[in-house]
Amino acid sequence: MEANRVFNFAAGPSTMPEEVLAQAGSEIMNFRSSGMSIMEMSHRSKAFLSVFEETKDTLRRLMKVPDNFEILFLQGGATMQFAMVPMNFITRTGKADYALTGSFATKAADEAKKYGDIAVSASSKDRNHTYIPAQSALKIREDASYFYYCANNTIYGTEWQYTPETPAGVPLVADMSSDILTRFVDWEKYALVFAGAQKNMAPAGVTTVFVNKDYLGTALPCTPVMLDYPTMIKGDSMHNTPPCWCIYMMGLMLKWVEKMGGIPAMEALKRERSKILYDVIDKSSLYKGCAEKDSRSFMNVTFVTGDPEVDKRFVAGAKAAGIENVGGHRSVGGMRASIYNAMPVEGVKALAEYMVEFEKQG
């Protein structure tokens, strides 16, 4: 790690590889001999379009995205997708089913209620969202336009360990904001996958959407043009000016992922990183993991000491040791270590050592 840098466990926006930041800095005044910054370029210029195409191609290659899926770079974050998904996909039957496994899944369902008949397939609210419902607990209507779930719940530290099965003809829609690029996706089961990019992919300001064209129909009449997937597909994400800098940064991130070994390497790393922390928790008599063991997230490790004052001391002491943003989400408290693709294993080891030391010293 470079001098003066810290280990940043923020849940998003989150840490990025130093070499990615260094490259962005080095070409900020003059991108590829163009005589201008990437920020100053027309989005329709050859130089920018080559970045745009490279980024899309790298993503398609890394995630093995089939040809019937379009890759879009949109604005508005996951929350905009909470509306855009039903506006475009609920028209098939007027109904859609949602699994409520946390705050963002619940927000998505609440938003969708404006546009159709929404049913709850399962909820983990009974045990404060500390687990992911089993397949056998999912009630999905046969005439649902889609079944929606949030693959990883950043706040609670839970993650779906399986791809849900649905009745014939009911595709999946998934919010993969916090675990995109950490595993392969079984694309044929999905109508749509989206990811706010600021955790595993890019700085905040771009949302990656994978749309299965086979499921696209007509959007609701009240749908703004910017929220119409066919319009965005037709314009190749450039119906208007896209968030160019964020797309460029995503391109650098994706090349870094590829250089590191792609998804298989990211998958191995996520297991290594999360095991280090869960092992400390499981051996400790001070720390208690928040998520039930079979639902634990590889991305967000949540734990508490049981005493909010001790939690506070833990977070403050970590900061003093160059380990930042390990406080839990403001809605739940405790601790949370977000360990996305760009978090180096040495950062996780530093946190683990700090945890052990903190427990020893009481």
Place this chain on the structure above:
Amino acid sequence: MEANRVFNFAAGPSTMPEEVLAQAGSEIMNFRSSGMSIMEMSHRSKAFLSVFEETKDTLRRLMKVPDNFEILFLQGGATMQFAMVPMNFITRTGKADYALTGSFATKAADEAKKYGDIAVSASSKDRNHTYIPAQSALKIREDASYFYYCANNTIYGTEWQYTPETPAGVPLVADMSSDILTRFVDWEKYALVFAGAQKNMAPAGVTTVFVNKDYLGTALPCTPVMLDYPTMIKGDSMHNTPPCWCIYMMGLMLKWVEKMGGIPAMEALKRERSKILYDVIDKSSLYKGCAEKDSRSFMNVTFVTGDPEVDKRFVAGAKAAGIENVGGHRSVGGMRASIYNAMPVEGVKALAEYMVEFEKQG
């Protein structure tokens, strides 16, 4: 100008001050001794919130924005505002009136038709959008929820030289994407002003919106939460993660504007820059200005030679001389020099000299 940099006349995204780019590059790895990049920070961190507040405060100070207006930093560009404006403001009477002075004003009106009764107050289509209608030509209904106009028409090179008068109780809504920060706004006449930031304010990916809270009512029931101004106001543009990098860059740009002398300085500069180019056009027997004289834009100087082949040679020759992106919009052809706040006068002089030289050499 730094070596290897060009004069970039792109219509947006567009040129930025070198010192702004240099500063962004210098702190990209470690922002204000935080140990992390501004791109890696939680949007709720103290360090980012201080940037956010500075940016808003500087904008309010520069543009003398009164307290009954909220300043928002949103996503989706001007095109998203084309829907967001009627979704929120048409509920007052169900009607709104639009002046069609170009491509983007027309797109805004078309989008608004999804949400209410839209009337055309005036159109400049009869003379290919080469002029701005006079006040006397504007037909605005007394029960319109608002009157909408696009202050500067980037493609055609026209700009409103006056603030429209409306019947009592009908406020203005204006798209100021391409002339924001170049003059003061008579705020009390407006319900809302917006600007896609990638011309005069910041890189692409953030849209600045000034909302008059006195006119805010209830949005249409189908309005997505991300398109509801009251929700955005309540969350101070952070209902979800905002485009942090773009807001940070806007902050740097605004400080540069302030250092240069604020709006009065920008206003003087826009007159100086545009006069240089219009003088060449008016003295030339080769170049013809596209816009009628009393409607000429200070921001986008559009002209043709009358021969598309000569236009092509002009653009190619300019590029070879380090004067880039002076081709007209793909929908109209010819030439366009976009001269926003960050374009140095020396760049405009270089273009003027090239124009004179090109005409001489035939």
